[in-house]
Amino acid sequence: MREISFTQALDEALAEEMRRDARVIALATTRAPALEKEFGDKRVRFTPISEAAFTGIGLGAAGSGFRPVVHWGMVTFSFVAMDQIVNQASKIRYMFGGQADFPVTYRCTTGGGAQTAAQHSQSPYSMFMHLAGLKVILPSTPFDAKGLLKSAIRDNNPVVSFECSRLAAVTGPVPEGDYTVPLGVAEVKRAGHDVTVVGLAYYVRETLAVAADLAAEGISLEVIDPRTLVPMDAETIRASVRRTGRLVVVDEAPATCSAASEIIALVTEDPDTFQALKAPVQRVCAAPVPVPFSPPLERAALPDQSKIKAAVRRVLESAPVAV
C-alpha cells in the first residue's frame, strides 16, 4: 500500500468529502490553494482572525443545511472561541430538544515537543471531553487520521478533531480512495498480556517503541489507541485490563483532570475490571507546568520512552508477573 503523511491523509479526507457532498464547506484562517482551486472560494473560505465568529458561523451554517469543516489552527486559538464551543456547539442540539442537526467539524493541531513554548504546545482534549455534547477524535496514524476525519465530517453532530503536530510529517500506509474509521472504536495496536498501555496520539508510537524494546526482555505490552475520545470505547480498554491486570496511560497533557484520569476512572469503577486489577494504575503525563521553551526543560516536561518504561516497571514490580 502507498505511504503518505498524516497531513496528506487529512488533506485527502477533506478533499474527498468535499467532492462527495457539495454541502461540505471549509473555513480557516489560512488559505488552502488546492482546495480553493478545485472547489472555488465560495466553498473554501479563508477568514479573518476571528475564531469566535467563525466557530459560530460554522455552527449556524450547519444548522442551516451545510456541513462546515472549520479549522481553528492550533487548539490554542480555540480558546478565543470557547463561548461558541462550550455554550453553543456542545449544547445547541439537546437544549433545543433535538429540532435540528449540527454537522460541523472543528479541526485543530495539538501538542508540544517543537520548542514552541507554553501557548503553542497545548493538548487540552479533556476540556472538550468534559462538555457533554461534542464528539472528539484523536488519531495516531495517517490511516486513522483519514478514516476518522471522514467519519467526523459525515457525522451529524459537532465533532472536534485534534491533530497532533508531532505526527504531521509521519508517514504510513493509507489506501487510495474512500474508507472510514468509525467513531467510538478503539484499536489494539499491539496485542500483549502483561500490561495494558493506553497511549494517545504521538504517544501511541512511543508506546509501541517501548513495547518492542520490552518484548526483548520478555515483557509483553498490550498497546491500545482509543482513537476517539468521545465516545470512548471503554469496553476495549476494560477487556484488556481484565486480561493483563495492569494499566498505564500515556499522554502529553498534564495529568490533572485529563483523558488519562478519565480512562483510569472508567477502569476502576467497573466492578469486573476493578477485581482484575493487580497493581495501582499509572499515568505518564506532562509535568504540571505550561510547556517550557528550552529543549532540556521541554524534554523534562513531556513523557518519553524512558518514563513510559519506568511506569511499566513500576506496575510490574508492584504485582510481579507469575512465571
Added chain:
Amino acid sequence: MREISFTQALDEALAEEMRRDARVIALATTRAPALEKEFGDKRVRFTPISEAAFTGIGLGAAGSGFRPVVHWGMVTFSFVAMDQIVNQASKIRYMFGGQADFPVTYRCTTGGGAQTAAQHSQSPYSMFMHLAGLKVILPSTPFDAKGLLKSAIRDNNPVVSFECSRLAAVTGPVPEGDYTVPLGVAEVKRAGHDVTVVGLAYYVRETLAVAADLAAEGISLEVIDPRTLVPMDAETIRASVRRTGRLVVVDEAPATCSAASEIIALVTEDPDTFQALKAPVQRVCAAPVPVPFSPPLERAALPDQSKIKAAVRRVLESAPVAV
C-alpha cells in the same frame, strides 16, 4: 456564633480584604453599591459586558502592582474570556520565568438545580483544574467561603473561586472579623469508617444528609470536602480511603474528565491506597447532558441523596462490611 449566608460571607471577605489592603480592587458587570460607597468608584469598577477584556485587565493590573478581584458573573460567561484564562493567566508567571506575581482572583457562580437550563447551570471546574497554573477554590459552607476567599485574595497567584449558586442562601456560623482557611487543605466534615464519600460544594451537604440517614442503619460514612481543587489535598482523601477501603465521589459536573475522575485517579495510582481498596470506586455525577430546564428532567440529570445512597450501597455490596 452568629449565622450568616454564604453570599454574605463572601461579601464580607471581599470588603474586609479591601479594607485591609488598598491595592485590592474589584471589577464586575454588576454594581456593588455598598462597596462603591465605602471604597469609591475608582477601586470598585463596574464594567461593560466584555469578559475577555476585563479578565485580561485584572491580570494586567495584577502584574502592575494591584490585587484585582474580578467577578465573571456565572462561570458560563468566563468562556467568552477563556483566552485570557487559558493562554494568559494560567501561563503568564511560569512562561516569563517567574519575573512577576499575578495576584488576581476570579470569582463566579456555578451549578444547576434552579431551572436555568443548559447554559446557566454549569460546573466546569475540571476545565480550570486541568490548566497547570491556576489555583481553584470551591467552598461548601459560609465559614469556608469567607476564609477561602480571603486566602485567595491574599494569594500571589491567579485563583479561581467557584461559588455554588444553590449554596447562596444557605446560612451557617461565621466568626466576626478576620480569619482565613488555607488553600490546599481538605476537611473531614464527618468522620466515619465504612465508606469515604468526597462531596463537592452543594453535594457536601447532600452527602452529610445521607450520612446521617445511613448512620441510623449502622453504616458509617466519612465525608470529605476538598474545599480547594488546586492544590488538591490528595493525602487527606487517600488516608481516609486507606481506612475505609471504599470511595464514592459526588459532584454535579458530568463525570467525564471531571474533578471526580481526578480524585479517583489520585486514589488508585497511589500504591498504598490502591492496596487498601476493597470495592470499585464510584462516581455520582450529572448525566452526560447539558442540564435540562424542565424540573423532572433536571432532577433526573443531577445527583441527589437517593443516587448517593445507591452508590454507597453498591460499594458496600461489592465488599460487605465485616461485622
Added chain:
Amino acid sequence: MPGEKADLVELLRQMILIREFDQLAIELRTARRIHGALHPYVGEEAVAAGVCAALRPTDRITSTHRGHGHCIAKGADINRMMAELFGRVDGYCKGKGGSMHIADFAIGMLGANGIVAGGMPIACGAALAAQLEDAGGVAACFFGDGATGEGEFHETLNIAALWKLPLIFVCENNRYGAGNAVESVRANPEISQHAAAYGMPGVPVDGNDVLAVRDATAEAVERARRGAGPTLLHCKTFRWLFHAMRDVPPPETRSADLLAAWRGRERDPIARFEDHLSAGGVVTAAEVLAIRDQVKRALAAAVDFAEASPYPDPKDLLVDMFAD
C-alpha cells in the same frame, strides 16, 4: 397609509400578543406555575414585529435571552412556546430549553440565547448559508445594547461586511444592560457609528415606531438580497419593566418620570400605532378590542394546552443528545 390594511392590523395584533404573552408569563411565574428566569420584552414590541414584517418565512433569525417577542413575530406557535415555559413535552424544546432557549427551526427561528452576543456568529452562519444557497434568503440577528461590549459583535460585523453577507444586525437598544444604563458602559451611546469602520450602513431607527422599523429593515433586506451586504440597524427603544425575574419581579429603581415618559400613549409602541391606525381609518376601537379579546383567548388556550401536556419522562433524559 402605506401597506395593506391586513398587514397593518396583523402588526398591531402581533405587538399586542407579544405584550400580553409576557405579561401573562410574569403572572404565571409569580404564581410559580412556570419556572426559571424570565426576561420580559414589554415596551420593545415594535422592534421584533417591525423587523420580522420585512422578512420572509424562510429567512432566518437568532434571538437573545429576551426572546419571546422574536419568536412570536417570526410566527411561532404560542401553544408550544407556553408549553416550553411550563417545561412540558409539547414545548418547542420538549421542556429542555425553557424561556431562554426557545427555537423553531421550521420557521427559521434559530434560537434564543442565554449568552450576550452569542447568537450573532450563528446568525452570520445562517447568512453564509443563504449566500451559498443563492436563493435570495437573508438572516437577521437581534441583540441588545449590552451586546456591543462583546467581541463577538464586532467580529461578526467585520466578517459579514467583508463577505457581503445577507445579514441584518438589529440592535435593540432598550437603554439598559441588566442594571446598567447604556451610557455607563459605552464610551459613545450611538451604536450605529460602529458601522462606518466596516463600510456598512449604520441606521438609527425609532425603535418604538413599528413602521419605521419595518421600513428600515425592508431597505436593509433589499440591500442584502441584492448582494450588497449587511446593515446595522440601531433601534432605540425602552425596557418598560425589570431586566429579569425569578420568583418575584424585582423592585423598580428608575424614576417615575422617566417611566411615564416612555409609557405614555405617544411613545408606547402599541398605543402609538393603534392611534396612528385609527387616525388613518385603518382600524376602529371596536376592532382593536376584538383583537385584544382574541389575543387573551388565544393565550388562555395556550396555558390550557401547556398544562394539558405532560412533563417529559425522566427516562428520556438522554434523548436528543446526539443525532444519528
Added chain:
Amino acid sequence: MPGEKADLVELLRQMILIREFDQLAIELRTARRIHGALHPYVGEEAVAAGVCAALRPTDRITSTHRGHGHCIAKGADINRMMAELFGRVDGYCKGKGGSMHIADFAIGMLGANGIVAGGMPIACGAALAAQLEDAGGVAACFFGDGATGEGEFHETLNIAALWKLPLIFVCENNRYGAGNAVESVRANPEISQHAAAYGMPGVPVDGNDVLAVRDATAEAVERARRGAGPTLLHCKTFRWLFHAMRDVPPPETRSADLLAAWRGRERDPIARFEDHLSAGGVVTAAEVLAIRDQVKRALAAAVDFAEASPYPDPKDLLVDMFAD
C-alpha cells in the same frame, strides 16, 4: 531639526540594532543554533522605536509574537534576549519563554504574546493601574492589523475610552496577517476609523517615519497623561520578510516590485531616517558606520553571552510555577 542630537542618534541606533538583531536571529535559527519559531520585525523598526521614544522608562507596554523590536526599543538587554532565544538560564525567562515570550517587567515590558490581540486587555490593566496610581504613567499596546479581527481589540477600545484610561493603541499595520493581505480580511482597511465610534482620536501615521511615529505617540501620551483617555494610532508600515520561520525561511510569494518599492532608500525606515539626519547635519556617514559597527559588536557579544550561559537544569522544571 527637532529633538536633541543625542536622542535622534539613539533612535537611529535603536532601529539599526532592532534590524540587525532579527537578521542575526534568522541566521542563528537557520543554522539551528536557536530553536522554535521566529517572527522578524525587519522593516517595521520605526514603529517600536518611535513609540517607545515617547514613553518614560516606567510606562508599560505589551507586545506581540513579533516582539523583539518592542523589547529593544523599551530598553531590554540584548544579552538576556539572546540568551532567551538560545533557551538558556540567563535569558529573560530563564529559557522558559523563547522568542515569542520575552518580558522584562523591570523596564515595563509586560511581555510578548503568542495570541493575536491577547496582550491588549493586559495593557489595559496596566493602564488602569497607572490611572489608579495617579502618577502620570501610561501604557501602550502593540498589535498587528490582523488583531483587529479579534474581539479583544474592540472590547479593549471601548473600556479604555469609557474609563479614559491612559492607553495608547499602536496598530502596526504591516499589510499582512500571516499570509493574508489586510484587504482580504477587513471590510475597510483604514483601521483608525474604529476610533470614532468610541469618541477616541484615531490617527493614521506613516509607520516608516520614526519621527512621525514619535510625535503622534507624544501627542497621544500627552493626552493620556492629562486624563483625556486613549488614542488609536494606525501606523502604516510593511513586513519586509516572511511572517514566521521555523527551520528555514519560507519562500517569498510577494512581487519583486512591491518589495523593491518598500525596501527602497526613501521608504526603508532606517535608510530614510539616516538620510534625513545627514541632510540635517545631525550625523555623518562615519558616525553611522561607527554605530553599525558598535551594534554588530554588541550582538556578537550577546551571542557569546548566550552561549556561555548554561541550559536550565531539568531539576528546576517546577520552579517559577506559583509565587509564595
